Structure formats: C-alpha cells, structure tokens
Amino acid sequence: MSALADLVAHRRVVVCCGTGGVGKTTVAAVVALAAARSGRDAVVVTIDPAKRLADTLGLVELGDAPREIPRERWDLDARAPAQGRLSALMLDTRATFDGLVRRYSADGEQAERILDNRFYRNIAGALSGTQEYMAAEKLHELSDEGGYDLIVVDTPPSRHALDFLDAPQRLTRLLDNRIFRFLMMPTRAYLRIASSAVQRFLRTVGRVIGAEVLDDIVAFFRAFEGMEAGFRDRAVRVGELLLDPSTAFVLITSPRRDSVDEAEFFAARLREAQLGVSALIVNRVHPDFGGGPPDQLRRRAAELREHGDPAAARLGARYENLADYAELGDRERRALRAVATRIGAATVAYVPSLPHDVVDFAALAAVASQLFDHADVSPPSAQHRPAG
Amino acid sequence: MNVEQFCSASRVVIVAGKGGVGKTTVTAALATAAARAGASVLIVEVEGKSGLSTALGCPPLTYEERPIADRLRARTLTPDEALLEYLEERGLRRISRRLVRSGALDVVATAVPGMQDILVLGKVKQLERGGTADLIVIDAPAAGHAVSFLMSARGLLDAVRVGPVRTQAEDVIALLTDPERCRVVLVTLAEETPVNELIETAFALEDRVGVKLGPVVVNAVPDPLGVDGPALADAADAGLAVPLPVAAALDAAAAFRSERRTLALAQADRLAQRLPLPQLRLPFVFGEIGPRQVGELADALTTGIHALPGPT
Structure with a gap:
C-alpha cells in the first residue's frame, strides 16, 4: 500500500493546501472519492469549485450541510464496499459565521443585533481571512458532530497560502486589539x-x-460583548484539531519552479507550526517522450534545417518540438529535484498533464487510480532514453 | 488597428484573470508592445509577489517607480502606502503613523469593505489624471478578487455616505465606467474551467461594474507544428535515417502538441461564441518567463492587435 493510500485509509482529516490554480479542489475530491471507494464514510468540503465539478459533486446550491452523493454516481465500476459513502459540501462562509454567532450568543436578541449590524455583515462577507476561518470552523464542526470517518478540506485560494492556519486566531486578535476594547x-x-x-x-x-x-x-x-470567550475557545480547539496526529496535510503544486518554491515555503511554515506534510502531489506534469537530451535534439534540428530539403526541414521542426518538450521536462524535474527532502513530505506523487479538465467521476476516478493504485508512484523518469 | 490606436483608446488598461493563467506575463507583454510602438508606459503591480520583476528581468518592484526599458517604467501600489500618502497629502501625517501602528488600519479596512481596493484604485486615478504616462497597465489581483477589486467602489458607496472616502469612491467609479479612460483586458487559458470562469467574470464586470472590456487574451495556445503523418515518412522523403525509438518520441511529442492545440482552439472558439469580444491569442511558451519570452509575446500581441478591427 502506498503512503498516500495509507493516509486515505487511516487519517480522520486531510487538509489540501496550495496556491490558486494548481488543482486543490480536484485533489480534495479525488482523496474523498478514494476513501469512499475503500469503504470509508468520507466528506469533502469544497470552497469555490468550478461549476462542472460542483455539478458532479451534486453541489447545485450553497448549503451549510453536507449532502451524500448517491453511490451509483461515484462508484462507476461497482467495487466500493457497502459501507463506503461519499458526501460533499460547498462552504457557505456567511451561513457558517451566522451559525457561530447564534451558537455563542446569550439569546436570540443578541444574535439578531449582531447579524443585523453592518460591520458584522462586512466581516462575514469581506474580512480577508473570513473564508479561511469558516473553512476551519466547518472542519471543526464536522469533526465534532458529523460522524464521518474522513473529512477532506479544500482551502481557499489565498493571496497567501498560509491564511488557513492563521485564520482561527485572526478574529481573536481583532478582539484583543486595544482600539476594539476601547470601542466596547x-x-x-x-x-x-x-x-x-x-x-x-x-x-x-x-x-x-x-x-x-x-x-x-x-x-x-x-x-x-460576552461572546469573545466562546470564540476564543473555539479557535483553540480548531488549532488542536489541526495538530492532531490523525490530521494530515497534503500539499498540491504544479511542476513549475515558482509553484514548487511556494510549496516549499508553505511546508516550512507548517513545520514551524509543528505540522508535517504527509504528501506532496505534483499536478500536471508533462510527459517524458524520450529521444535524447534537448541540446542534442536541437543540434540535430539545426542540421536538418540547413539541409535545404523541405522534408528535412519538416523533420527538423519535429526535432525542435521534441527538444522543447524535453527541455520543459528537464526544467520540471530540476524544479522537483530532491523535493521530498526539501518539503519533508513522506510521499511525493505525480499526476500527468491531462488533455481535459477533471470534472466528472470517470476523470476523478482516473486520477485516483493514478495516485492510489500504484504501489510506487515515481516521477516521470529522465533515464532510459535511447540516444537520439 | 495598430498598437498606437490600441493604446490611445484609453489611458488605463487593467489586466485581470484567475490565478495561473498568465496575467502577469500578459501585463508585461502588453506594456512592452506599447512601449515599442512609441507610447510611454507605466506598469503597476497591485499585489506583491506577482512575478512581474522576473518577467521584466529587474529587481523586485517598489512603490517608487523605476525605469525598465525605453519608455517603460514600473512600480507597485499597496493599500498601506497609498493610505499613508493619501493622509499625508491631507496634512495628517502624524495620524497616519498612529493608524498603522495601533492596528486601527485593520479596523478601518474591516469596517469599510473594499477600502483597500479603493485606496489603490484612487491612486491609479491620480496617476491617470496626472498624465504620468500614455498608458498605465495594471496587473490586477488574481482569482475572484478581480471582480471584488473592481466592485469595491460600488460597495463602498452603500457603506459610506459622506466624507473624502466617498468622494474617492465616486471618482474611481467615474474612471472605471468611462470607456475612454479605462478598459479591462481579461486573460484566460484555453481550457474548459478557466474559459467558463472568464465568461462569468466578463458578464459580472460589464453588468455590475459597468466597465468597458477590451479584447480577451487567450493564453498558451500551442503553435501549429506544420507537419503531418509519421516522422519516418519525412525521413524517407529526405533520404535520412532516424532511429526507431527517436522516431516514436518525435511522433509522440508532435501528437501531444497537435492534440493540445486542437483542444485549445476548440475552447477559444467556444469562448468566442459565448462572449462576443475580439480575441488576442498568445502561443504556449516552453521556457520560463523572462525578458526574452516577454519580448516574443509582445510581438505576438502586436500581430494580434493589427488583426483587430480598426477604430470606428
């Protein structure tokens, strides 16, 4: 069993992190699907899924409660054990925050006073970090009351990928601000x-x-007034849940250098917070076509161009194209060199650059099999290239 | 239309799109194309770490503008610095320091939605009014932030009824809704999800902000290879030998590129049907984005702009 499959089989919480545009939501859905297929009762919390993926997950409207996806929709080859279940939820920041206010207010009147306040409405809708905070809050709620075997959380596409970790403390800090105390x-x-x-x-x-x-x-x-204690206490417990050994962090990156650098930075921050990266998933890796090293292919392309014959020129264009992809592959491998050590991830898995967006269960299952069914998931190899 | 005409259509061009589509690269390429065509151009980065300095081949940008190339300058614009400048210009220098130190700035930013965006856009308006350049190209915040960034002025009018911030918001709306002063250029990859999101963003910006949309940039469409059939056929025609495994690699790479191009063109066509805006298509760039790649993309943009219908 690969380390990733083990993670899906035994952890209680999987948090998917990474910068925007690297495929976090897709990976979160894939992890939940794999868990459900292995017989667990899994739920995926998505933040802002692309419309077609949302349709696939049955997330036609915002809902504060998870919905189970009928088995026949996700278990395409009918191989999931009977107890496997898959549910999904699209985070509704505002509804989650309202729920929190209701939970900690002394009475309905206090709750309404807050919910009607314009400043509250701005916090609930626009405070940077609110989405992250509510994602963490929803995780806590599902962990406490949901009864799921595994909760997979997508994190918001932050300007700074670390907001999710800081979010629960953010409101507390706001409440501790001198000016705020004064204004109370x-x-x-x-x-x-x-x-x-x-x-x-x-x-x-x-x-x-x-x-x-x-x-x-x-x-x-x-x-x-009087509610800060409840909020503070909640923030502490969310922090504890993130630190729990049954919680795993999965980093998602593209093979591009800037994205890998970002993942490395994120991993360092997780380590500072005493949290480890269980797995790194490198998404959209270009294929290695073989054929030889790029500079050799380019030299051949140049020779063929000078040949003068149109067929040779066409052949030269083919060599140039192969050299371009070989160089791209080399660059991706360089960016990923020793990435497991740099990031401190127990496991690194690769998903190839696919021709179509992953928006239905067939495609999610294909990625799941790529990630979980191979005992040893290795990077696209630069070896075994025949000489050009 | 030539590049000069394109540049003179409005002084401010805001480049927007979701994360990972190449917005920053397009910002750099568009600014480069305009500067080469003779316009004085200022690039404005409104979000740190956007990669503009890598694309332009210069040290990280600062609040002070700096020359990049002939007629091309660049700077950053951050809410904090814009606020300090705003307050200092009104003789509130000491207050401004305390605002930052005490954390009251956080309070204000929280209390007034879009306050930070307004400070940035207000400064853009000041630059535009000051005639600092023929063209100001702005690398807008990524993701869903683009709409909220541009929507902030409207939201602010609801929250703040009086005072200088309201005046600022009104000025920003006047800028954004005047097609002769400001356009938004949306960038997307030719893939299903980014195209869908671009269409949503485009309608939201037109309906809710009332901003004029310029051509859409469809980024990273692989160029055609111009070959056909197996590599061995070309080799035979040229009377050359190619080892079989190499021939297989050549064919696989050519097929990969051709498949990606076909899919990209299908998405670009779908975009054209759903969104009646002219398109500027940019090729897929193999290398990491640096000044040379930006230069090539600037050429591609220039060619694309020449193919656009002329001004009416």
Whole structure:
C-alpha cells in the first residue's frame, strides 16, 4: 500500500493546501472519492469549485450541510464496499459565521443585533481571512458532530497560502486589539473619557470614513460583548484539531519552479507550526517522450534545417518540438529535484498533464487510480532514453 | 488597428484573470508592445509577489517607480502606502503613523469593505489624471478578487455616505465606467474551467461594474507544428535515417502538441461564441518567463492587435 493510500485509509482529516490554480479542489475530491471507494464514510468540503465539478459533486446550491452523493454516481465500476459513502459540501462562509454567532450568543436578541449590524455583515462577507476561518470552523464542526470517518478540506485560494492556519486566531486578535476594547465601551462614552489625543484620533478616523461607520463598529462590539470567550475557545480547539496526529496535510503544486518554491515555503511554515506534510502531489506534469537530451535534439534540428530539403526541414521542426518538450521536462524535474527532502513530505506523487479538465467521476476516478493504485508512484523518469 | 490606436483608446488598461493563467506575463507583454510602438508606459503591480520583476528581468518592484526599458517604467501600489500618502497629502501625517501602528488600519479596512481596493484604485486615478504616462497597465489581483477589486467602489458607496472616502469612491467609479479612460483586458487559458470562469467574470464586470472590456487574451495556445503523418515518412522523403525509438518520441511529442492545440482552439472558439469580444491569442511558451519570452509575446500581441478591427 502506498503512503498516500495509507493516509486515505487511516487519517480522520486531510487538509489540501496550495496556491490558486494548481488543482486543490480536484485533489480534495479525488482523496474523498478514494476513501469512499475503500469503504470509508468520507466528506469533502469544497470552497469555490468550478461549476462542472460542483455539478458532479451534486453541489447545485450553497448549503451549510453536507449532502451524500448517491453511490451509483461515484462508484462507476461497482467495487466500493457497502459501507463506503461519499458526501460533499460547498462552504457557505456567511451561513457558517451566522451559525457561530447564534451558537455563542446569550439569546436570540443578541444574535439578531449582531447579524443585523453592518460591520458584522462586512466581516462575514469581506474580512480577508473570513473564508479561511469558516473553512476551519466547518472542519471543526464536522469533526465534532458529523460522524464521518474522513473529512477532506479544500482551502481557499489565498493571496497567501498560509491564511488557513492563521485564520482561527485572526478574529481573536481583532478582539484583543486595544482600539476594539476601547470601542466596547457604551456608545459615545468613549469620547467623554478618552484622552484628547485619542479623541482627535477617532474624530479623524470618523472624518475619513464617516461617523456612522464608526458608530456601526461601536454597536457591533457592544453587541458582541460576552461572546469573545466562546470564540476564543473555539479557535483553540480548531488549532488542536489541526495538530492532531490523525490530521494530515497534503500539499498540491504544479511542476513549475515558482509553484514548487511556494510549496516549499508553505511546508516550512507548517513545520514551524509543528505540522508535517504527509504528501506532496505534483499536478500536471508533462510527459517524458524520450529521444535524447534537448541540446542534442536541437543540434540535430539545426542540421536538418540547413539541409535545404523541405522534408528535412519538416523533420527538423519535429526535432525542435521534441527538444522543447524535453527541455520543459528537464526544467520540471530540476524544479522537483530532491523535493521530498526539501518539503519533508513522506510521499511525493505525480499526476500527468491531462488533455481535459477533471470534472466528472470517470476523470476523478482516473486520477485516483493514478495516485492510489500504484504501489510506487515515481516521477516521470529522465533515464532510459535511447540516444537520439 | 495598430498598437498606437490600441493604446490611445484609453489611458488605463487593467489586466485581470484567475490565478495561473498568465496575467502577469500578459501585463508585461502588453506594456512592452506599447512601449515599442512609441507610447510611454507605466506598469503597476497591485499585489506583491506577482512575478512581474522576473518577467521584466529587474529587481523586485517598489512603490517608487523605476525605469525598465525605453519608455517603460514600473512600480507597485499597496493599500498601506497609498493610505499613508493619501493622509499625508491631507496634512495628517502624524495620524497616519498612529493608524498603522495601533492596528486601527485593520479596523478601518474591516469596517469599510473594499477600502483597500479603493485606496489603490484612487491612486491609479491620480496617476491617470496626472498624465504620468500614455498608458498605465495594471496587473490586477488574481482569482475572484478581480471582480471584488473592481466592485469595491460600488460597495463602498452603500457603506459610506459622506466624507473624502466617498468622494474617492465616486471618482474611481467615474474612471472605471468611462470607456475612454479605462478598459479591462481579461486573460484566460484555453481550457474548459478557466474559459467558463472568464465568461462569468466578463458578464459580472460589464453588468455590475459597468466597465468597458477590451479584447480577451487567450493564453498558451500551442503553435501549429506544420507537419503531418509519421516522422519516418519525412525521413524517407529526405533520404535520412532516424532511429526507431527517436522516431516514436518525435511522433509522440508532435501528437501531444497537435492534440493540445486542437483542444485549445476548440475552447477559444467556444469562448468566442459565448462572449462576443475580439480575441488576442498568445502561443504556449516552453521556457520560463523572462525578458526574452516577454519580448516574443509582445510581438505576438502586436500581430494580434493589427488583426483587430480598426477604430470606428
């Protein structure tokens, strides 16, 4: 059994991380599918799936609760054990945040005061990191109450790939901000007791953004009073869940150097946070056609171009093309050299560059078999090339 | 249409698209093409680490603009620095420092949605009004951020009813909705999902922001190889020998390229049917993106722009 298959068979949580555009959502769906096919009750939490993948997963509308996908849709070759189940959920940031507010408010009135507040609505919708925070929150909720064997979480396409880890602490930090504490005082009272410097400061802020915005902020923090402890406690428990040995982090990258560098940076941050990368998945690797080293192919192409014969020129174009792909392959292999050591991943797996987007179960199953059914998944080899 | 005409259609061009489609490369190539055609061009990077400096072959960009090539300059624009500048210009230098130090900037940014985007776009407007260059090319934030980045001014009008921030938002909307001042060039790969997302973004930008869309750039379409049949047939015609395994590799690589090209063209055609905008197609680049590749893509853009219908 490959290390990846082991991960799918035994972990309780798999977090898929990486920069935008590398195929995180696809890998998350593939991991959940593989787990379901091996007999586990798996759920995948997606953030912003492409429309056709969302359709495949039965995510026609935003829903705060996971939905089970009928077995006949995903178990195409009817080989999943009877207890295998696959569910999916598309994260609804706002609904998840609203749920959190309701959970920790003292009563319905306090909840409504917060939910109606304009400042809250901006936080719930637009605060950078809110999506990450709510993805972590949803993970926690499913882990506590969902009863699944495996939860696979896609992470939002952040400007900074690390936001997911920081997100639970972010609101707590916001609550601890001195200015915020100050604003928790009864409306307008802050202006009376504040030092003249602070008064000037707040008036300036008010002049720039408008006094009513400032009032909204004050109202929000007053409404929030008494709930910080609950939120803080929740953030701590999300952190513990991420640190739990049954939680695995899977990094996804393209074979391009910038993307691999980014993955390496991410892995270093995970290590700092005492979290290990269980697997690195390199997506969209170009094929190695063989035929010889690129410079040799290029020399041959140049000779053929000078030959003068149109057929030789066409042959030269073919050599040039092969040299281009060989060079691309070499560059990808260079970018990935010793990547397992650099990233500290237990396992590295490769998915070839596919001609079509992976948007249906047949294609997801094909990637799953690429990743999980081969005992030893190795990089496309640069050896065994016949001389050109 | 020639490149001069293309450049004079509006002073600001915002290049937008989801992550990984080559937005930054297109920004660099478009700016290079414009500068070569004689326009003075300023590239603006609004998100750190976009790879612009690698593409342009220069050290990381800074808030201070710097010359890159003849008639071509580049700089970054970050919300924090734009805010400091904004406040300092209004004689609030000391306040601005405290805003940053105390974390109040976070509060303000949270309280007012799109505040950061407005600061950046407000500065773009100032550059545009100041006539700092014939053409200002902006490498917009990636992913779904493109729509929210450009939508922020509208959202802000709902939240802030008075004050300088509101004025700023109004000015930004005036810039974005004036086709003679600003256009958005959307970039996509010729693949199913990116094309679908580009179509959604295009309609959202037109309907909700009211911004003028320029031609769409379809990136990384493999060039045709111009060969046909097996390599051994060409070898036989030329009276040359090719070892069998090499012939197999040549054929496999040619077939791969041809398949990718066919699929890319099918997606570009689908895009053309669903979105009635002219397209500029750029070839797949094998090498890592640097000044030489950007130069080649600038040539390809110039050719593409010449094929566009002329100004009416």
